[in-house]
Amino acid sequence: MTPGHDTARPLLSVEGLTIDLPGVQPGLVEDVTFQVREGHCTALIGESGCGKTLTSMSILGLLPASVRVSAGSVWFDGVDLLTRTPRQLRRVRGGPVGMIFQEPMSSLNPTMTVGDQIAEARRLHLGERRKTALARARELLERVGIPNAARRIGAYPHEMSGGMQQRVMIAAAIACEPRLIIADEPTTALDVTIQAEILALLRDLQRDLDLAVLLVTHDLGVVADFCDDVVVMYAGHIAERTTVDGLFYDPAHPYSSALLAAVPQVGQARSRLTVIPGRVPSAGGLPAGCRFEPRCAHAQSPCGERQPDVSLGDGRRTRCGRVASGELTLQGALRG
Amino acid sequence: MSTRMIIRRLGGGLLVLWLVSILTFLLVHLIPGDPAEVIAGENASQADVERIRTELGLDRPVLTQYVTWLSGVLRGDLGHSLFTGKSVVTSIAESAPPTLVITIMAIVLAVLVGVSAGTVAGLTQGSRVDRLVSTLATLGIAMPSFWLAMVLVSIFSLTNPWLPATGYADLGEGFGTWLSHVILPSTALGLATAAELARHTRGCVADVLTRPYVRTARARGASGAWLVRRHILRNAAIPVVTVLGLQAGRLLGGAIVIEAVFGISGLGTLAVNAVLQRNYPVIQGYVLLCAVVVVLLNLIVDLAYGWINPKVRTA
Numbered sequence: 271m272t273p274g275h276d277t278a279r280p281l282l283s284v285e286g287l288t289i290d291l292p293g294v295q296p297g298l299v300e301d302v303t304f305q306v307r308e309g310h311c312t313a314l315i316g317e318s319g320c321g322k323t324l325t326s327m328s329i330l331g332l333l334p335a336s337v338r339v340s341a342g343s344v345w346f347d348g349v350d351l352l353t354r355t356p357r358q359l360r361r362v363r364g365g366p367v368g369m370i371f372q373e374p375m376s377s378l379n380p381t382m383t384v385g386d387q388i389a390e391a392r393r394l395h396l397g398e399r400r401k402t403a404l405a406r407a408r409e410l411l412e413r414v415g416i417p418n419a420a421r422r423i424g425a426y427p428h429e430m431s432g433g434m435q436q437r438v439m440i441a442a443a444i445a446c447e448p449r450l451i452i453a454d455e456p457t458t459a460l461d462v463t464i465q466a467e468i469l470a471l472l473r474d475l476q477r478d479l480d481l482a483v484l485l486v487t488h489d490l491g492v493v494a495d496f497c498d499d500v501v502v503m504y505a506g507h508i509a510e511r512t513t514v515d516g517l518f519y520d521p522a523h524p525y526s527s528a529l530l531a532a533v534p535q536v537g538q539a540r541s542r543l544t545v546i547p548g549r550v551p552s553a554g555g556l557p558a559g560c561r562f563e564p565r566c567a568h569a570q571s572p573c574g575e576r577q578p579d580v581s582l583g584d585g586r587r588t589r590c591g592r593v594a595s596g597e598l599t600l601q602g603a604l605r606g
Numbered sequence: 607m608s609t610r611m612i613i614r615r616l617g618g619g620l621l622v623l624w625l626v627s628i629l630t631f632l633l634v635h636l637i638p639g640d641p642a643e644v645i646a647g648e649n650a651s652q653a654d655v656e657r658i659r660t661e662l663g664l665d666r667p668v669l670t671q672y673v674t675w676l677s678g679v680l681r682g683d684l685g686h687s688l689f690t691g692k693s694v695v696t697s698i699a700e701s702a703p704p705t706l707v708i709t710i711m712a713i714v715l716a717v718l719v720g721v722s723a724g725t726v727a728g729l730t731q732g733s734r735v736d737r738l739v740s741t742l743a744t745l746g747i748a749m750p751s752f753w754l755a756m757v758l759v760s761i762f763s764l765t766n767p768w769l770p771a772t773g774y775a776d777l778g779e780g781f782g783t784w785l786s787h788v789i790l791p792s793t794a795l796g797l798a799t800a801a802e803l804a805r806h807t808r809g810c811v812a813d814v815l816t817r818p819y820v821r822t823a824r825a826r827g828a829s830g831a832w833l834v835r836r837h838i839l840r841n842a843a844i845p846v847v848t849v850l851g852l853q854a855g856r857l858l859g860g861a862i863v864i865e866a867v868f869g870i871s872g873l874g875t876l877a878v879n880a881v882l883q884r885n886y887p888v889i890q891g892y893v894l895l896c897a898v899v900v901v902l903l904n905l906i907v908d909l910a911y912g913w914i915n916p917k918v919r920t921a
Contacts (some may be wrong), residue, residue, distance in 0.1 A: 332825055355827070364826035371825075377818040381840045381916060390836075394827045426916040442826065 280305035281482045282329070282450055287342035289324055289506075291334070295553040297336060299324050299506040299581070305448065307576075311476065312485040313493040313514070315529070316503035320548045322486045325503070326452050327522045329484075330363050331356075342429045346450070364391040368443030370453040371593075374435035374460075379425040384411075384438045385423035391445040410441040414471060418507060433464035437471065444475060451476075454486045490533050490603075494518065504550055505561035508579075511587045519602045522588040524569075530603040560589065568598055570594070614655070615908050619834035619901040626897040627679065631672050634662065645884055658688070662886075679894065697876060702895075704774040705861050705872035711788055712796030713858055715851075718877060721798035721846065724807025724840065730811055740805055746801025751860055755794035755867040761788060772869035795864045799853045800889040808851045810842035811879045843914050851907035855900045 276553065282305065289299040299321040306312040314322045327333050329344050329351065343352040350438065351362060363369075368391075371377040388410055389437045391405035398406070404423060411419035414437040427435055436456060443451055457465035468524040473496060476483055485497060487518060493500060493514060500517045502510040504526060510523035530542045548565040560577040572593065579596035581587050592598035637644045650658075658664075663671050664686035678685065682693035729737035762772035775787045814820060815838065823837045862874030873892065880888035911918045 330825060334819060361827055362822065364828075369822070369825040371818060371822055373818060375824045377840070379819040379823065379837050381914065382836065390823070390828065391826045394832070428917050439822075442822075490789045 278307040278310055281308045281347060282306040282484065284325070284329070284347040285345065287325065287328060287344065288326060288340050289321070290340045291337050291339050291553050295556060296340070297506060297556070299328075302342070302506075302508055304501045304508065304511055306482045306484050307481050307499070308449070308478045310475075311485055311497040312499040312501060313497040314486045314501045314503060315483060315488060315490070315493060316525075317546075318487060318548050320503045320554070321506040322488075322503055323454055326454050326484060328352075328453060330367060330369065331359050332363075335468050339596065349373045350540050352471075361395070364443075364448075365395045365446050366448050367450045367452065367469045368446070368448040369438075369441050370451060370456045372455040374432055374439050374459050375427065377404075377439060378435055380427055383424050383426055384430070384593055385425075388438065388442045388445055391419070391442060394529070406435075407445070410436070410445055413444075414438075414441045414475075415467075416441075430606070431464075432460050433467060436460060436464075436468050437475065440468075440471065440475070444452075444479065444481075447479065448481065450482045450484065452484045452486075457487070457489070457492065458487075473570075474498070490529065502529070505556055505591055507561050508560060508587070509589050513584075513586070516586055517602075521600045521602055522582055522586065522593050523590045523591075524566045526598060527600040528565075528567070531601075537600075548549075548603070560591075568592060612909070612914070619905055622901055623894075626894065627676060628672070628788060630893045630897075633887050634664075635668065644647070645886060650659040655730065679807070679817055684891040684894070687888055688885050689883060691828025694758055694887050697888060698873070698891050698895060701871065701873045703776070703872075704870050705858075705865065705874060708791045708864065708870070708872070709790060709854075709857050709861050710793060711792035712799065712861075713854055715796040716799035716803055717850065719796075721807050722801025723800075724804040724846075725811050725834070725842075728806065728808040728842070729838075731815075736808070738807065743801040743804045743808075746797050748796065749803070750796055751794050752863050752867050753799060755791070755864060757792050759867075773846055774868065774870040774872070776899070791864050791868045794867070795857060795860055798814065798860075799857060800851060803846060803849060804905055807842065807846050810845050811838060814838050814841045820894075835878055840914060847910050847914065848908055851903055855901045858896060858899060885911075 284305070285303050287299060287302040288297055290296045291298045302325055303320075304314075311339065314325065316322055324333065324337065328339055329346075330350065331354075333339070339352060342352065345363065347366065351359065354362070361416055378384070385404050385407045386400075388407035389398075389400065392403040392406055393396045393400065396403075407424050408419045411422055413588045416434060416437055418424050422430075422434075422450075427438070427578070430438065440456075451472075456472065457468050460468060467494060472483070475481060483496075485492070488494060493540055497514050499513050500510075500514055502512070502517070502523060503507055504525045509525040510517075510521065512522060512526075516522070517526060518530065521530060532546060534543060546565055551561065551564070557563060557574070559574040561564070561567075563573040564575065572591065577589045577591050578594065579589055580591070582594070590598070593600065634645075637711050640655075642655050642662065642664050644651070645662075646655045646658050663674060666674075675685075682695060684698075685694055687697060690697075723739045723743075727736040730736050738786045760767045769786050769790055771790075773787060775783045777784045819841075820833070820837055823833055828837065861872065862878060864870075864873045865874040866878075873895075876888065877892045879885070880892065
């Protein structure tokens with residue numbers, strides 16, 4: 271695991287990103303700031319409905335029409351993507367930034383061969399002819415571990431298993447030799463054994479191609495295996511920004527510690543599963559102060575007011591005022 | 607679509623045609639009383655009745671009659687008109703061209719106008735264009751075709767003498783003449799179908815736009831015409847083709863009304879006269895023809911499914 275304070279420069283830098291759901295909830299995602307360093311993996315974790323996917327979609331301007339970015343910037347390789355024209359943005363999508371989505375079956379076009387879908391980015395970005403691009407697609411299929419690539423190139427998505435489909439998605443995402451991959455829960459829809467294979471493939475590719483990865487997940491095991499930096503999101507806020515060691519050994523937000531406690535432990539069979547009481551507040555009903563306060567086991571009276579965003583040094587930050595002031599120390603999953 | 611599947615669909619179509627042939631044949635026998643007397647009419651002499659009975663073979667067992675009739679049909683002999691003595695096949699062949707031309711032109715018009723308007727509306731949901739298309743489509747579905755035909759005639763033939771109000775011209779009489787006779791009837795016939803297609807296309811395009819694979823394609827850099835053609839239209843076309851298949855059968859029936867308004871003697875006129883005169887061989891011929899056309903259309907729709915949707919191909 272790479273320590274969080276080494277010198278790799280940030281490739282992607284999201285600063286003060288705020289997304290509104292007009293008329294329902296301003297600040298659906300609020301003041302989100304984090305980096306993905308070159309060749310490194312940043313995990314974006316949190317329960318469903320915490321704004322992880324919205325945040326990742328906003329990077330390439332793929333938000334649904336019902337929401338809009340009201341503040342912030344998304345720096346990629348020195349330019350703010352939020353100020354780019356649609357035309358300039360299209361050159362980034364599928365070019366230097368590739369995306370992988372959650373459900374491979376519904377995320378692949380059912381009426382197009384997998385070869386054409388992998389070749390598409392090369393035709394769009396490099397202006398390659400179909401034949402050239404398909405030849406490259408065959409190499410990419412081999413690279414992501416699909417046997418018999420020459421024949422599979424003409425297959426349709428429904429003729430493949432979920433794991434194969436996700437490999438196709440990955441092949442399409444790396445078709446134009448990107449520098450950053452945004453992966454939105456790439457293994458959630460797959461069987462456990464397939465999940466491990468897909469993660470191993472992603473790790474290989476990351477190392478071989480020197481990729482930076484923004485991995486959206488709610489699987490802490492994946493985070494431990496795969497990531498360097500961690501961004502914990504709760505209800506549209508970043509609860510804590512830390513390193514993977516920081517998260518597991520020394521969590522700096524009650525939500526992080528509650529997430530760790532909710533992971534079933536090997537060797538503690540038959541113990542009760544720990545859960546976080548309550549549920550993520552929905553759009554239109556986000557608390558004005560600390561958004562986790564209603565569910566927090568450590569909440570005290572001032573927590574209902576707006577919480578600060580405090581630096582803990584080494585690039586780590588927390589939104590918990592009690593942890594920041596030193597009056598609260600949280601337990602990690604592992605004691606070092 | 608696999609060859610096996612095409613053969614299976616063809617077999618299904620042939621089965622339908624066979625069943626229709628039985629029903630068509632029984633048409634004569636479903637008349638209450640003695641078919642020969644009914645066909646001959648009230649003032650016919652006994653000799654006339656006997657002549658018709660022998661001519662139609664009604665004095666033989668039903669099964670023999672059916673086999674004889676069917677073998678004639680299979681050889682392309684649908685019998686003769688009871689009144690003019692003309693072969694039914696000849697009558698149909700003479701009346702078919704105007705009807706087929708108008709129907710086909712109506713389908714072409716409906717697809718061109720309906721699918722493009724629906725696509726634009728679906729891509730720009732909530733825009734002014736979308737609202738205009740939706741309003742016009744509702745209007746188009748609500749308007750009866752004969753009324754629309756009269757409005758068109760009044761505008762384009764009576765108020766402005768641009769196009770002929772009635773009649774039909776063969777392509778042999780010159781392309782311009784032919785087109786000028788075809789435009790109004792096909793428009794009157796096809797607009798309701800265009801409206802129906804526009805509504806369905808709009809819905810399908812709007813639905814496909816929300817699918818994750820469209821987002822994936824955009825994340826890959828696809829946009830504009832590339833995105834619409836490769837990712838949206840092909841997927842939206844699957845339900846639209848179904849509607850088109852259903853509508854095409856309906857158009858053939860609708861042509862009867864349009865022929866009446868425009869004074870064109872086509873299949874519709876032939877069928878209506880045959881029914882009024884109880885000219886059974888002609889009615890049988892018309893029903894069989896319609897069945898063949900509908901079965902063929904369904905086969906084409908099935909083939910189109912296979913071409914558009916690879917999932918059907920392997921199913």
